[in-house]
Amino acid sequence: MKLLSKLMDKDNSGQITLMPEEAEDMWHTYNLLQIQDSLRASTFRKVQTESSTGSVGSNRVRTTLTICVETIDFDAQGCMLRVKGTNIQENEYVKMGAYHTIELELNRKFTLAKKQWDSIVLDRIEQACDPGHSADVGAVVMQEGLAHICLVTSSMTVLRAKVETTIPRKRKGSCTQHDKALEKFYESVMQGIIRHINFDVVKCVLVASPGFVKEQFCNYMFEQAVKMDIKLILENRSKFLQVHSSSGHKYALKEVLSDSSVVGRLSDTKAAGEVKALEDFYKMLQHEPDRAFYGSQDIAKRSRYVKLVDSVRDNGGTVRMFSSLHVSGEQLNQLTGVAAILRFPVSEMSDQEDDSTTDSD
Template identity: 45%
Template structure:
C-alpha cells in the first residue's frame, strides 16, 4: 500500500489521506480503514446517456472522478474487491449532487479518504498499511480422502485458492486398483493446484495437514512427480513443506495446525500465528484457571479498570462499528490496555481465528491475576437492570399458582 498524501491534524483529529492499493491484501486494509460516513474520492466508470437535438440517444462509458459519502461497504474476501455505495457530495458534469453511485476501488488507482474523526485505530491501520514486513504469507493445504483445501493465510485474511473434491471408492483391501487410480488422480489435482497458486518467492512455509498418513503419501507423490516433470521450483523449495496432523481436511483445520506450538514456531514470521497463539492461550487459561480469563465487553472493561488485562483479543467487526459511541468504547479500551502494559491482538473476521473469537462475543482477555468475582459482578448488574425495568411495569400472573391457593 502506498500512502501518497497524509494531512491529519492530531489535535482536531480532522483530515484526509490519499492511498493507492498495490496488491489484493491491501483491499482488506482499506476495508478496515473506511467507515460509514467517510467521504471517499476516486476515479470510476459511469454510464452516460447523451441525447442529440434530433432526439437520438447515445450511451457511453466514461472515466470520471467522483466523491461520495459512504453509506454501505461491501468487501468480497474471495475476489478481494471493495465496493462503496453512497451519495455524491461533489457535483460534476456527469453526476449531480445527491445522486447515488457505487465506487469499486481498484489496484494501482489512488483514492482519497476524509474523516471527521481519525482515532488511534485508524492511525494504527495507516501505519500497518505502510509497513512492508506485514506481508509475510504462508500457504496451508488441508486434506482428507476426497477433499482438499489450498489456502493462503495472509496477515489479515485466509483466502481459498482451490478446493479439490474427488469421489474415491472404498479401500476394501490392499492392491485395490480402482482406489489407487482414483487417489492418484486426486493427488494430481492437488499437485497442479499447488503449481498454479503457490509463489515460492513469497511463500516461506507450506503447511500440509491431514488425518493419518495421507499427507505423507501426498508429499511423496509430489516429490516423485516433480522429479518426473523436472519441476525445479518444487524441488528447490521442498524444504518449505511442513507436515502436521489434523482431524479433517476442512478449512477450519488451519487453526488446529497453527495451534500446535511446534508448527507455530515454524511460521512465527506470519502475523496470523501470533493471533493463534494468543487465542490458544485464552482457551487454555479459560479451561485450567477460569478466574484468569474473561470475555464480553462488560467483563473485559471491568478487568481493565483493575489493571488485570495481559492480552486483549478483539475482532475487527467490533472495531468497525458504525455506531460512533460504541466504536469509541472499544478504542478507549484498546488504548487503556496498551497504556497499562497489556498486549492487543486484533482478529480479522475473515480469518478462521476471528470466526472462533466471535463465538466468545468477539472480545476476550487473558488476565495477569485471578478475578473470581468479575462474572458475579456482571450478573448482579443484570439483575439490578432487570429489576429497574420491571419496576412499575407489567407483571405476569401464574394462573396455576392462583388456582392452587383456593
C-alpha cells in the first residue's frame, strides 16, 4: 500500500489518499472502510445519450465520484472490493443522492475521509504501508488424494487451490493403479505450487502431512524439477520445509504453524507471532485461569474497543489484531474474538460472574 497524502485536523477528522499495490492491500482497505465514511475514487457510470436525430443510446464513461459508504462487500478469494453508497458531491453524470457502486482496484488511488480517525485505523494504515509486513508464507497441507495450497499472509490465510483425487487401494500383487494415481496427484499439487506461490515474496513453503506423504511428494517434486529443468522449484528448494500434520485439511494449518520446528523458521513473520500469542493464551487459560480472560460479543461498539486498545497500550501492554481470515483469527473467534493475558490473577471477576448467575436464578 502506498500513502499518497494525509490531511488531518486537530480533532482527528480528515482524509487520506492511498494506492493499493498488491492483493493483500485490498484486505487492509476493507478493514479501513466503515459505514458513513466518505470515499472518493475513479469509477465507471452508464449514462444515456441522445443524438441530434433523437435516437437514445447508452455508454460507459469514466468519472470521479464521492460517495457516503453504506455497504461494503469483500471477496476474499478474488480480493475484490465493492463499495456502495450515495453520491454526495456534484457530478455531471450522477445526481446528488443517487446510488452508485465503486469497485476498488489495484494500482488505482482512492481518498477516504472520516469524521474520526481512531488509533486502530491509523495503526492499520502504518502496517499496510510498511513493506516489512509483506513477508508471506506458503503452505501445502496434504494427505493421499487431498491437498490444500494456501498463502499465509500477514493478515489472512487464503486457500489458493484444492487438489482432490481418488487414489485406488493397493492390491496384492499389483500396485500399478495406486502408484499411477498417486503420481498424477503429486503432479497436480506441484503444478498448483508453481501456479499459486510467488517465490519472490514467499520466504518459506510448509509441506505438511500425516505419515510419509510429505516426504514422498517432495522427492517426486524435486526429481521432476531436475528431470524437466523446472528452475522455479530448483532455485527455491531451500524454502521448502517438511512438517507433520494430523490431516490434509485446511484446519490442520493451525497446528503446523505452532510446530516448534516451524516457529524459528517463521520468526520474522506476523503469522508466527499471532499464532504464538494465541498459544500462550491457551496455556494460560489451562494453567492459570485467573490470568486469562476472553470477552463478550455484547461489546459491539467500535469506540469501546478503541478505548480498550488505547488503555492497554498506555499501561505498557501489547495489543495484537487478529484477522478473521487468518487461521489464528478463526480460532480466536471461537472465544468471542476478544482475549487477554493478565499480569496478575483477577479471581474476583469469576466470583462476580458466579454471584450474578445465582442472583438471576
